[in-house]
Amino acid sequence: MNVVRSISGGLLAGSALALVAAVPASGLLASAVEAQEAFAINASGWEGGAYAEPGSDNFSHCGISRDITEDLTVVFSLNPRRNLNVGFLRPSWSMAEGTEADVTLDVDGSLSRDIGALPASPNLLIVPLGRDADLVEALKLGRTMNAEINHPDVEDGSISVPLTGTMVGLNGLEDCIDTALEMGVADASAPETPQEVPGIDPSAPMDRQTLAELLRAAGFEEIRFAPEEQVPEDELELNHVWQVGPVVGGLHQVPRGGPEVEIDAFGDAYVDVLAGRCPGALETEVSETHIFDNEYALRYDLVECTADEGAAYVALLFTLDDYHYSAFFHEGDPENRGVAEEATLRIDQVIRSLAGFDTAERVDEEAGDGEAAFGEGELPEEAEEPPAASESETDESEAGDSGSGDSGTGSSGAEEVDPQ
Incomplete structure (x- = not known):
């Protein structure tokens, strides 16, 4: 939970009750921690496991990814505090550092969320979902997630993601975090490591x-x-x-x-x-x-x-x-x-x-x-x-x-x- 780093309407906050969302440590697509078969996730095309912080062996989060098209990869990540994020990776994107996006997520036309997001790299957009139980349940049980991304550097921000396998995949993320906590390699009480985005300081007062x-x-x-x-x-x-x-x-x-x-x-x-x-x-x-x-x-x-x-x-x-x-x-x-x-x-x-x-x-x-x-x-x-x-x-x-x-x-x- 981090005021909401996202505020309804799609603006990233400098602090509102941690609501605003928890972006996990950078390195979302980093190499999975080796020799940890207990962390492996493979469900209906969603693959992943445990991930380390960049440049260290310290546990960061559990993540899964899936190639939706040749030009789109979707990732989900869950950190020890149970904050969920979804990421959209498109090689064709070229988003400027520190720029903000307004994202509308819709699951089967029955549940919708307006969320603020930041690019983790020129072609990767991280959307913080936090601990929204209704949204997580919809992602597990739903058929399709549609995303409308409004960003100055993104021309076509309409994305449709089939949710086949997400029940097993997202449950796998939760099991992965449980395993990390049980093994003592993760600490749910430790402060979250914010996404490293130039020009954005999550500890700064609200602007x-x-x-x-x-x-x-x-x-x-x-x-x-x-x-x-x-x-x-x-x-x-x-x-x-x-x-x-x-x-x-x-x-x-x-x-x-x-x-x-x-x-x-x-x-x-x-x-x-x-x-x-x-x-x-x-x-x-x-x-x-x-x-x-x-x-x-x-x-x-x-x-x-x-x-x-x-x-x-x-x-x-x-x-x-x-x-x-x-x-x-x-x-x-x-x-x-x-x-x-x-x-x-x-x-x-x-x-x-x-x-x-x-x-x-x-x-x-x-x-x-x-x-x-x-x-x-x-x-x-x-x-x-x-x-x-x-x-x-x-x-x-x-x-x-x-x-x-x-x-x-x-x-x-x-x-x-x-x-x-």
């Missing part, structure tokens, strides 16, 4: 383009970002700030650092930062922490700051993926408390859906009256539209004039952005 895709996947049609140079440098340590309707959103990310799941410590520390910015009384409502596979986590908090100037509500989502602890939040005045909660819960649901987790329950509470009451902060003079927005998503409103005064969390300068 604005990726965040925009995540927000759009959550159903936000109009998103306005504060210019990067005007995002305040303060104790909130925000990577991005945006406005959706009447509420202000922010994202804070820090490196994961180790295998421990410390989502509560991360969340509590960030709430303490908000408490230090509240000039009045702070109340926090903490939901149950959800931990998945003993390595990923989600937590939802609702924070209320009440002061003489009024009140503000902040709905926070704390997440832990392969690379980052993240804090997503939306802030609104009492009148827009429900909007802030809904906005944050939508992100929660997208992440859960992409990762194959249970859908989050929504919080439904009454909103009051008042104004934002967190500490002051520098406000951006203008807001920027998210990159690559469609015409329907283009923000036609203009930013308001600069000013001073209370600005909610002081994170974005929401008061300086006129959504009308």
